[in-house]
Amino acid sequence: MILLTAEALTMRFGGLVAVNDFNLHIEKGEIVGLIGPNGAGKTTVFNMIAGYYTPSEGVIRFRDSVISGLKANRITKAGIARTFQNIRLFSELSVIENVMIGYHCRIRSSFFGATLRLPLYRREEKMMVDGAMKLLREVGLEEVARERSTSLPYGKQRRLELARALATGPQLLLLDEPAAGMNPNETQELLELILRLRTDYDLTVLLIEHDMKFVMEICERIKVLDYGTTIAEGTPHEIQNNPRVIEAYLGEVQRA
Amino acid sequence: MDPNHRRNQLLSIGGTALLAALLYAANSAGSDYTIRILNNCAIFIILAVSYNLINGVTGQFSLEPNAFVAIGAYTSALLTLTPMEKEISFIIEPCIWPLSVISVPFAVSLLAAGIVTAFFGFLMGFPVFRVRGDYLAIVTLGFGEVVRVIANNTQSITNGPLGLKGIADHTNLWWSWGLAVxxxxxxxxxxxxxxxxxxxxxxxxxxxxxxxxxxxxxxKMLAFTTSAFFEGIGGGLLAHLITTISPTLFTFFLTFNLLIIIVAGGLGSITGSILAAILVTWGGEALRFLDEPMDLGLFEIPGIPGMRMVIFSLILIFIMIFARHGILGTREFSWNWLSGKLGIGGRPR
Incomplete structure (x- = not known):
């Protein structure tokens, strides 16, 4: 079953074409990587899928409905959650509150019901706390649940952002450089975590990453962007041996 | 979730009872002056806490409370004035129907003030939340002025610059503090x-x-409309406390005072807003002795009118230097915090 399709996506900022004629199909359950040199347009693709940009041209479909043009919060509710390249937690809030917020978009209690703490809201609040605790256990942060989110070390902040994204109940997870700034140990743990979450939560993952070892190991399919254009697509093995990819990353081979 | 929930609930009820006892004492033994200050405190608590909701909690820096307070004050005053009083007050142009014949009890007028103001807040929210940051501040500031100008010029509704006089002094300690709580x-x-x-x-x-x-x-709309609702009620209380309202009462200066309160208290902290509201309202009066001549034994200071405002400003400057995020930052009072401080314990969570 195809979960997400992007057809002929183009994004222009004034005269600059950031992404040109981008096409993507993601099957349910896949882990797909999006790689390319800096400035290739990877994050722009993410921002279009997640609703931060409206594509200049092209259509994005998620489970049979067109989502391009919807606002970010609607897209999250539809089942696409994301993390950010530069971690964006709610700084003054506690770790558990950061995750509980992810459930807010799913509660049925009205504003008045929540203020007056009617029975429905109390049940939902319990659901939020229990759910958030469960997710924190999942990513190994239950010990620090009451601490301030920004007091956590970098690697844990990344995992917290992941837990927060999961709280929205996504089917597709967009991870923008999840392993950035991590040491090899942490990267390995993250890899195992993502694989485990995929099975437990029935997830499909699209990720951007510069750590090639990580990408080659975790992704089933990779798409390579350079200057906004797709230059290659295939399995990790095919990508590693693709001359255009090598050229984009290392520069053209000079013939002697 | 919290094992101390029951204890805290009892403490809250006890605290409210204590407040009621204090108010009863003030009401029967306090001078008019004391009672007036206490009423002002309560009204400013209402205004500050609701203003803090949009500026502090939601972080949308806006400058419109004077507009909301004005709408609330006019709404409730127009509703409690009797048709006869309106006929006497509106000397230039008669009051329009149906306002000219309506007269409702105070409680109903306060509720109406809240609802009407919330409605205006709701309508205002659509255009203003298209912008953020500095632009939001400027746009909302503009709305505050617009409301004042409208109040000045809709002679047949607000009686224009003449304002409304002879509003019944319904606001007492029970109304003001009851609604503040x-x-x-x-x-x-x-x-x-x-x-x-x-x-x-x-x-x-x-x-x-x-x-x-x-x-x-x-x-943002939710925070803004809720804020407007309570600002409107505060406005209604204010109108029935000072009994005379006119557009000059609702200038930017009112907003500015509230802004000082919520910033000094700590943006986002309800407790901070309450403390600062009391501090600013009561403190402004308590410092009045500074305007009087003082005999310090060795030498004598002649009374300098306005001295208290200098000292008051200095206090605010010191608060901002030593507590950059206001007195409380974003922290809140809780019984758990208090029992922890006092070392009385209670069950840990």
Missing amino acids: LTVFLIARMVRSSYGMAMKAIKYDEAAAEAVGINAFWH
Whole structure:
């Protein structure tokens, strides 16, 4: 079953074409990587899928409905959650509150019901706390649940952002450089975590990453962007041996 | 969730009872002057706590409370004045129907003030939340002025610059403090709910809030409209306290005072807003002795009118130097915090 399709996506900022004629199909359950040199347009693709940009041209479909043009919060509710390249937690809030917020978009209690703490809201609040605790256990942060989110070390902040994204109940997870700034140990743990979450939560993952070892190991399919254009697509093995990819990353081979 | 829930509930009830006892004492033994200051304190608590909801909790820096207070004050005053009083007051142009014949009890007029102001806040929210940051401040400031100008010029509704006189002095300690407690209770509950958490999320990072499915626009509208509702009630109380209102009462200076209160108290902290509201309202009066001549034994200071404002400003400057995020920052009072401080314990969570 195809979960997400992007057809002929183009994004222009004034005269600059950031992404040109981008096409993507993601099957349910896949882990797909999006790689390319800096400035290739990877994050722009993410921002279009997640609703931060409206594509200049092209259509994005998620489970049979067109989502391009919807606002970010609607897209999250539809089942696409994301993390950010530069971690964006709610700084003054506690770790558990950061995750509980992810459930807010799913509660049925009205504003008045929540203020007056009617029975429905109390049940939902319990659901939020229990759910958030469960997710924190999942990513190994239950010990620090009451601490301030920004007091956590970098690697844990990344995992917290992941837990927060999961709280929205996504089917597709967009991870923008999840392993950035991590040491090899942490990267390995993250890899195992993502694989485990995929099975437990029935997830499909699209990720951007510069750590090639990580990408080659975790992704089933990779798409390579350079200057906004797709230059290659295939399995990790095919990508590693693709001359255009090598050229984009290392520069053209000079013939002697 | 909290094992001390029952104890805290009892303490809250006890605290409210204590407040009621104090008010009873003030009401029967206090001078008119004391009672007046206490009423002012309560009204400013209502205004500050509700203003803090949009500026502090949701982090949307706006400058419109004078507009909301004006709408609330005029609404409730026009509703409690008797048709006869209106006929006497409106000397240039008669009051329009049906306002000219309506007269309702005070409680109804306060509720109406809240609802009418909330409605105006709701309508105003659509254009103003298309912008953020400095632009939001400027646009809302503009709305505040617009309301004042309208009040000046709609002779047949507001009686123009002449204002409304002879409003019954219904506001007493029970009304003002009762509604202050209710306002604080409701807003604190709301801020603690997931809706309040979503509002805080918008303050810390709007893009990330959208990413977790929060509709930033609607949550801002919710905060703004709620804020307007309580500002309107505060305005109604104010009108029935000072008994004479005119457009000059609702200039930017009112907003500015409230801004000082919420910033000094700590943006986002309800407790801070309450403390600062009391401090500013009561402190402004308590410092009055500074304007009088003083005999310090060795030498004598002649009375310098306005001296208290100099000292008051200095106090504010010191607060901002030594407590950059206001007296309380974003912290809140809780019974758990107090029992922890006193070392009385209670069960750990």
